[in-house]
Amino acid sequence: MKQFLLIIGSRMLQLIIMVLVLSFITFLLMKITPGDPIRTMLNVEDMAATKADEERLMKEYKFDRPILEQYGEWVIGVLQLDLGESLISKRPVLDMILEKLPATLSLSIGGLVVLFIIAVPMGVLGAVYEGRWPDYLSRWTALTGASIPSFWLGIMLIYVFSVQLNLLPVMGKATLAHFILPSVTLGVAMAPLYIRLLRERLIATLQSSYIEAAKARGLGKKRILFSHALRGSLIPLVTMFGLSIGGLLGGVTVIEILFSWPGMGELIVNAVMSRDYPVIQGYILIIGFLVVVSNLVVDIMYVIINPQLYNGKESM
C-alpha cells in the first residue's frame, strides 16, 4: 500500500513538471510560427477590416506583450482552474474539451478492442507456428497493417461496407454500428507493432525454463500457452501501450475527422488552424494529464500481471 502511495506521489510531481514544460514548449512554438487569431476574429475573409482594426485587437488581447508575460498569465489562470475562453467561439475552454473528451475516449477504447482482437490471435499464431504458414499470415497481416495509411483504409472501409454492401453507416456516433468502421481503422493502424512484439515475446517465453518445467509436469499445451506463456508475454505489450497512448490520442484525430466522430479531432485541428491559443493550450494540458495518468495505471497493471513483482506473494 505504501509502495502504491509512493508511486502515485512521485507521478503527481512528474505530472506537474511535465505539463509545465510541455505547455511552455507548445506556447513558444505557437507564438513563433507565423499567424495569429486576429484575422479569424475579424473575419477578414468576408468583412471589411483595416490594418488599424488588427492592431487594436492585438493590443486588446495582449498579443503584443512579451511571450513570457503571456505564458505567465495563462499559468496563473490554470492554477485557479481557469483554462480561459476560446478566442473564436468565446466559450470556456474546459467546457469545450470536456464535452468532446468522452467521444474520443470511447473511440480509443473501441480501437483497443479491435487491436486486441487482431493482435492476440495473430501474435499467438506467429509464435506457435513459427516458420510455418500461420506465421507468414501473421507477418503479412502486420506488414500490411503497418503500411496502410489510416485515412486511406478508412475511405476504403467506407467504400466497401457503406457504399457497396450498405451494411454500416458512414459517419456519426448514434449507435453501436457507428463504432465499427472507425474502431477497425484505428485498431488496424495500431495492431502491427503489437502482433510482432507478442510473437517475439511468446517465442522467447515458450523456450524459457519455467515452460519446460510445466511441460515436464505434464500440463496440456493449451493450458501452458494461455495460462502461463501468454500472461508472461503481455508485460512488454503493456509497457508499449503505456508509451503509445500519446500516439493513440494523436492518431484518433485523423480518424475522427474522417468519420465525423464528435471527439476532440475537429476541435483541435480548427484551433490550430485559427491559432486559438487557449484551446490548444487546454488540449495539451488535458492530453498530458491523460498520458501521465494512464502510465500510472500501466505501472499498477504490471503488479497485477506479473506476480513476480508482487513482493513474493503467491497469487492474488
Place this chain on the structure above:
Amino acid sequence: MKNKKTIAGLLLALLLIITACNNEAGTEEEEKDQSTSEDKSLTMLYSFASKTIDPHQDWMGVRAGIAETLVKIEENLEIQPWLAESWEQKDETTWVFTLRDDVTFHDGSTMDGEAVKASFERAIEVNEALDSALKIDKMEADGQQITFKTTEEYPAFLSELVHTNASIIKTDAENIGEKPIATGAFQVESFSSEEAIKLKKYPRYWDGEANLDHVTIKFNSDGNVRALALQSGEADIAYHLPPESLKPIESHNDLRVESVASLRVHFFLYNSAKPELQDVKVRQALDLLVNRPVAVEEIMNGHATAASGPFNPDFKFASEKEPAAYDPAKAEMLLREAGYEKNADGKLEKDGKQLELTLATYEGRPELPMMAQYFQSEAANLGIKVNVVTVENIDSYLWEQQQEWDLVTYSNLTAPRGDGGYFLNVSYLPDGSLNPGQINIPEVNNLTKQLNKEADLEKRIDLQKRAVEIVQEEVSQSFILHPHIIVGVNQRVKNWKPGSEEYYLITNEMDVE
C-alpha cells in the same frame, strides 16, 4: 490437434463478433427506413463544422433556415426584402426599415421593432467584426418600424445587412448557442457541436409552411467521405465535392451534380513594391501567360468560370469584358518593349539582370499550387524564371515577408453581400486588410471613396464598373477564374439548387419524393 481447435475457436469468435455487429447495423437501417416513410426528411452534408449555431456568430443560423435577415440577396444577386418589407434612407446616416407584420418567432411571439432592436444590440455586442461592419450608432424602434443611425455616411449599410450574422433572433431565449429562437422555416430540435444539427419545421412560418418535416445537417471535413456518404444514401445533399470524386456520382441514376459559380475569385496578386512589377507592361505580359481555358478545363475539371475581373459575372457591377486570351507571342513583345532581351542562356534580362520571380502559393485550396506550377512552365518557355514557394500560412507570409514574394496565388470572396464595395475597400485601399501587395492606384482610391458616399444604386454600379476597368488596365491582379460550388444531390430532392451566395441552403420550398 488441440492447437487447431484453438485457432478454429478464435476465428469463430471473430466471426461471431462481426455478425453481431452486422445485425445491429441492419436493424438500424430498417428503423431509419420506417421513419422516412412517415414524414418527409432530408439529410445535408456540409464541409465546415459549426462549433455553435448562435446566428450572431455562426453562418449556420441562416444557412440552416433557422434565422433570417432584414434583406437578402436573390438568385440574380440583387438585394431583396426579407424580414423587412421596405426601407428608406432619410438622410446620409439615417435608415428607416418597415418590418413585415406577419412574422412570428419559433416561440410564437411577434417580430416587431423592439425585438429587432434587441437582436441587433446583442449581435454587435457579441460579434466584433459585425460591429465594425455595420457602424451602428443608435437604433429606435416604433411598432413595426426600426430606425438605424450610422456613425458615418454609409451607403453600403443596406448590403451589409445581408450578412448572416445580422439575423434576427429572440435575445431573451436561453442557450442561444444551441437552440436559437428565430423566425425561419425550421426550428432547432437538437444540435451537437461540430457534429450535426437536427431541425423540424416551424408550422407557423410566415412565408408558407415548409414541405419537409425534418432536416438533418451533418458536418464532415473530408470531401471524399462526403461523396461516399451521398453514394451510400446516408446523405441527400453533399456540399463541396472534390472534382475528382464526381464520376461515380454523375454516372449514378439516382444522383446528380449541381455546379454554380461562387462569389469567389482565384487570382494572381502582384507585389507592387517590387521594381520589376511596377512596369505595367511586365504585368500585362504575365497576364497574357495565364491560360484560363486550361485552368478551367484541366485543373478545375470544368467546374469553374473564367474570370475577367474580381466579381461574379452575374452581378450588375461586374465587368462585361471577355477574359484575356492566352497569348505568349504578345507577352514576349510587351516584355521586349519593357526592355527585356534574351541573353545567351535564353533567359530574359534587362540591364544585365535576369527576370526572376518568386510565386507564393499555399495548399489550403489544392488547385492553387497547380495553377502556380502551370504558370511556372509557361513563364519558363518565354525565358522567365519563376520560383514557386509553398507556404503554410499564406496571410502572415504575405504581410511579414513583403520583400520576398513577387506574385501569389490568392483567393477571395469579392462581393459576399451583393456589393463590390467590400472588395474595393479591403483589396485596393492602402490600409485594406487584404492588400499585402501594397496596391495603390489613386484613381481607384478616389472611386472607392466616392462609392463609400454614394447611395444611389445605379451610380454605385457605375462607380464599381469604372474601378474594375482601371484595375483591368493596371493589371494589379490577374483574375483567373471563379471556382464553382459543386454539390452532389440525390434525385429524390426537388425544388432545390445551390445558390452562388451559399447563404440560404435550407428553404421552405425544398422537398423530397
